[in-house]
Amino acid sequence: MHNIAAAIFGAQKPSWAMKYPQVSERLWSKCKELERKPAGEAERMETLYAAINDLKQEVFEAVRPNPLVRLAHLKSPVQNPRPTIPRKRSQLHQLLRGNATADGLYQSTDSSRAIEPAIFKLKDPWPDICVGLSDDSLADALRSTKDRYITQSLLLDMQDISTLISDPHVTPLGLRFPFLIVEAKAGATGWNLYQAQNQAAVGGSTALLILKGLSGLRDGQDLNEENYDDVEASNEPGQASPNIELNIVFSITTEGPVHESWIHFREPKEEDFCMVCIGTWRTTLKDGSPNFLRHLSAILRGGNGEFKDQIISVLKDL
Structure with a gap:
């Protein structure tokens, strides 16, 4: 877990703010504007959604309100x-x-x-914003090993029989394997940061259970292969399977201009879900907006890097 987090946030560039000055300026100006009036959650959410869309790459899908799938086996135990x-x-x-x-x-x-x-x-998770890998990006990445139609049919078929829930929405939106969720609150509507954190905990644990399901398919595949392979051959140098960790997702919680970033994870061989705050920013401050966006950009880059690569590595073997 620590290695992946370090890889995501350790490659920050000091000149990041120079790369996205317009995004930072728009977020800062809009947040100040919303503070001058009793802005509701919808306006706050739209502002953050616009920033995410400005930063995200084509491999991602970012969607707004739609309840995550209501399946008992996707709910974390209370x-x-x-x-x-x-x-x-x-x-x-x-x-x-x-x-x-x-x-x-x-x-x-x-x-x-x-x-x-x-x-x-726990109520069914219903994040304000959900970011994951797009159908098209997965199909393109798997072209070398699987036909595009076969790739999309594989995920749809596994979803239909509940073997693997990869698009966690009641109405399919072409978003698979969510790795970032957002819970936005506004004091003017009577909601607060603690409620956003609680909802993020539920959504984060659901996203982790989706990754656990994918890891379970990978582990079952490895076990079947071992039954046919010679034990000594599997122990030869270079024969070990890659160390794939699918146990980290992120969330952003907000109340007004206060933005928090959380990392959600499960320790190896542990059943408990953990979440740790890794940053807090006030986007009405001149340096708060670019610092928050730099962190958000790092999460999105990690989703397009190590996270996507691990998902692709597992899907290639299914």
């Missing part, structure tokens, strides 16, 4: 801790029930049920 309130005191507190919403909490009159631990459920 760990519900035991209640820490003593039994007698717990009867004095109203616990949050399973599907509690802003419309009201479930009120239980049964005292025996009132002391049960609260069950928190």
Whole structure:
């Protein structure tokens, strides 16, 4: 994980701001304009979406609101801790029930049920912006080993039978293997950064589960090949399979002009999902806008580099 992150962010160029002065200037000016009025989430999201479109390359698809696929096996498990309130005191507190919403909490009159631990459920992820590899870029990259039609049919067929969910949207949008999601909030609408972080955690874990599914296909393929290969031959120098790590995605969370960048990952042989904040910027500051865009550009370059190469390497063997 650390090697991939270093490869993505370690190749920064000090002269980056000179390469995209218009993008930085537009973002800075627009964010200042939005601060002068009670701007909502839609306006904030449009501003960031425009910046991503200015920076991204043709190999990517960047899409806006569309709920990620609602499949149980793509949801990360929720760990519900035991209640820490003593039994007698717990009867004095109203616990949050399973599907509690802003419309009201479930009120239980049964005292025996009132002391049960609260069950928190994660909603289906629905990121404001999602960035992943385009259908066309994958087909072009696999031309040397697979026919273009076969490549697209392969991913569609695996999606239809739930062998591999690569386009995580209810309505297919031609975006596969998302590696960057955005959750944008605005204080004027009553939402805050903590809610954006929680939603990013759900979306990030879903993206990681998609990569886990692809890695599982790769591991199953390797296992089948080992059953037919001689063990000694597989141990000869140069015979080892490449070390492919598909366990990192990114998210951007915002509240007004405050932009955070998060890295989502799973440690090898661990089931827990982790997310770590790796940067915070205020885009209404003159240096905040270019610094944030430099970081965002590095994520997009990583998606077009190591991330895409690893995806292609696995798909070539399927």
